[in-house]
Amino acid sequence: MTPTGHEVLAGVLRIRANRLQALLWQRAKPPHPNRWSLPGGRLGPDETVEYSIRRQLAEKVDVRELTHVEQLSVFSSPDRIPGSRTVATAFLGLIPSDTDPELPDDTCWHPVDSLPETAFDHEGILLAARERLRAKLSYTNIGFALAPPKFTVSELRDIYSAALGYRVSATNLQRVLSRRGALEATGQTVAAGPSGGRPPALFRFTSRDLQITDAFAVLRPPG
Amino acid sequence: MTPTGHEVLAGVLRIRANRLQALLWQRAKPPHPNRWSLPGGRLGPDETVEYSIRRQLAEKVDVRELTHVEQLSVFSSPDRIPGSRTVATAFLGLIPSDTDPELPDDTCWHPVDSLPETAFDHEGILLAARERLRAKLSYTNIGFALAPPKFTVSELRDIYSAALGYRVSATNLQRVLSRRGALEATGQTVAAGPSGGRPPALFRFTSRDLQITDAFAVLRPPG
DNA sequence: ACACGTTTTCGATTGTAAGACGAAAACCCT
DNA sequence: AGGGTTTTCGTCTTACAATCGAAAACGTGT
Numbered sequence: 001m002t003p004t005g006h007e008v009l010a011g012v013l014r015i016r017a018n019r020l021q022a023l024l025w026q027r028a029k030p031p032h033p034n035r036w037s038l039p040g041g042r043l044g045p046d047e048t049v050e051y052s053i054r055r056q057l058a059e060k061v062d063v064r065e066l067t068h069v070e071q072l073s074v075f076s077s078p079d080r081i082p083g084s085r086t087v088a089t090a091f092l093g094l095i096p097s098d099t100d101p102e103l104p105d106d107t108c109w110h111p112v113d114s115l116p117e118t119a120f121d122h123e124g125i126l127l128a129a130r131e132r133l134r135a136k137l138s139y140t141n142i143g144f145a146l147a148p149p150k151f152t153v154s155e156l157r158d159i160y161s162a163a164l165g166y167r168v169s170a171t172n173l174q175r176v177l178s179r180r181g182a183l184e185a186t187g188q189t190v191a192a193g194p195s196g197g198r199p200p201a202l203f204r205f206t207s208r209d210l211q212i213t214d215a216f217a218v219l220r221p222p223g
Numbered sequence: 224m225t226p227t228g229h230e231v232l233a234g235v236l237r238i239r240a241n242r243l244q245a246l247l248w249q250r251a252k253p254p255h256p257n258r259w260s261l262p263g264g265r266l267g268p269d270e271t272v273e274y275s276i277r278r279q280l281a282e283k284v285d286v287r288e289l290t291h292v293e294q295l296s297v298f299s300s301p302d303r304i305p306g307s308r309t310v311a312t313a314f315l316g317l318i319p320s321d322t323d324p325e326l327p328d329d330t331c332w333h334p335v336d337s338l339p340e341t342a343f344d345h346e347g348i349l350l351a352a353r354e355r356l357r358a359k360l361s362y363t364n365i366g367f368a369l370a371p372p373k374f375t376v377s378e379l380r381d382i383y384s385a386a387l388g389y390r391v392s393a394t395n396l397q398r399v400l401s402r403r404g405a406l407e408a409t410g411q412t413v414a415a416g417p418s419g420g421r422p423p424a425l426f427r428f429t430s431r432d433l434q435i436t437d438a439f440a441v442l443r444p445p446g
Numbered sequence: 447a448c449a450c451g452t453t454t455t456c457g458a459t460t461g462t463a464a465g466a467c468g469a470a471a472a473c474c475c476t
Numbered sequence: 477a478g479g480g481t482t483t484t485c486g487t488c489t490t491a492c493a494a495t496c497g498a499a500a501a502c503g504t505g506t
Binding site (some may be wrong): 005 | 229266268272294297300301308312350
């Protein structure tokens with residue numbers, strides 16, 4: 001019996017041109033030549049899966065541009081990789097919308113809602129990554145990982161709309177995030193657009209660490 | 224270099240006597256003799272991690288008594304098992320409070336808030352399992368996995384209180400779960416207790432599958 | 447210069463859900 | 477029959493999100 005190998009894979013997402021995009025590289029050699037693959041690789045002997053995925057992503061994009069990385073799930077179907085037993089630990093990675101990392105020649109961004117032919121079970125992993133992102137946008141401050149350091153409320157609305165897949169209200173977005181303490185004004189403004197309008201104010205996220213907004217009734221200790 | 228092995232482990236929880244308990248077995252042989260270990264074992268060559276953990280739990284408890292199993296996280300510290308590189312996929316397993324599975328001689332239940340000396344990183348895995356359970360109690364119907372098929376609101380309150388670690392209000396618990404459509408009345412009642420009181424009504428969970436109650440503002444599509 | 451359209455920002459109103467409280471119902475015991 | 481106990485149901489208050497609309501601040505065209 002072949003030994004069971006372990007690989008780490010990441011669905012790396014960003015917003016660009018009001019679309020949610022994923023990082024993929026095109027395979028040259030078999031198996032699955034020409035199809036598109038998630039970044040990642042074999043788990044090294046002396047590293048955790050978290051360290052491994054960050055190390056291997058550094059070959060594709062600058063590590064400092066990754067604003068968030070979290071474990072998604074284990075994919076372990078025996079036949080997910082033909083010919084070799086390989087278990088994969090999948091991750092979600094996020095990159096701000098204003099950074100444009102240099103990419104290897106075989107690597108580029110693809111809109112998640114119109115993916116090319118993907119290798120193995122990588123499409124399922126990507127969809128799981130998108131679902132996790134969408135869920136966390138609603139009950140955490142994870143938007144900081146997609147947004148630039150400073151932004152207008154309209155820009156943030158476009159980012160949230162693209163990630164969630166439906167239009168959100170700028171008014172409510174600001175009020176909700178402000179009430180949660182996730183957003184704060186910088187005091188600065190930028191020039192109005194070509195069609196005029198009031199010059200928008202610049203905001204930033206209060207924290208760049210993931211924080212969960214506790215939400216529900218039953219879970220709150222009495223007080 | 225030794226090949227990297229893969230094991231599956233489960234924090235199996237239940238409520239008994241108003242306490243949250245975990246299933247542990249006592250190791251006989253090294254490493255870590257006499258310390259207490261989570262159920263699980265090596266991943267087989269032709270099974271997914273989900274199948275593997277269910278197969279291996281069947282050796283400890285009847286599979287049909289497991290009302291819920293879900294993936295928790297991967298634990299992959301290189302030195303988590305001395306002498307051999309072993310990656311673990313950890314699971315959360317739940318058992319209703321009314322079932323009492325037959326256990327092997329080396330296996331028994333321990334309150335999670337006063338654990339014995341555990342082996343390897345198993346205490347951390349158990350605490351992660353408890354956190355996952357506590358979080359999901361608040362925004363899903365996962366209580367069905369801890370409760371018997373029919374129960375009074377007071378019994379359900381005791382289950383939730385023990386799992387969450389603080390007293391919850393029976394009134395609010397019933398209203399919250401009812402409004403979410405998770406709870407329904409059976410129409411039956413049971414006799415009042417020895418000290419009198421109105422005979423409580425029996426309820427049941429509407430569904431025995433995990434359902435998430437969508438909650439927050441930003442995530443709701445307009446309409 | 448002035449009116450008009452545009453975009454942002456802020457406040458007020460409405461609606462929904464949860465926490466707290468208390469009254470009524472239904473039982474036991476003495 | 478009356479008092480104590482537990483459950484159940486309703487009401488009140490609070491918190492937060494969604495909607496609406498007005499005001500602020502700008503550019504453009506006449």
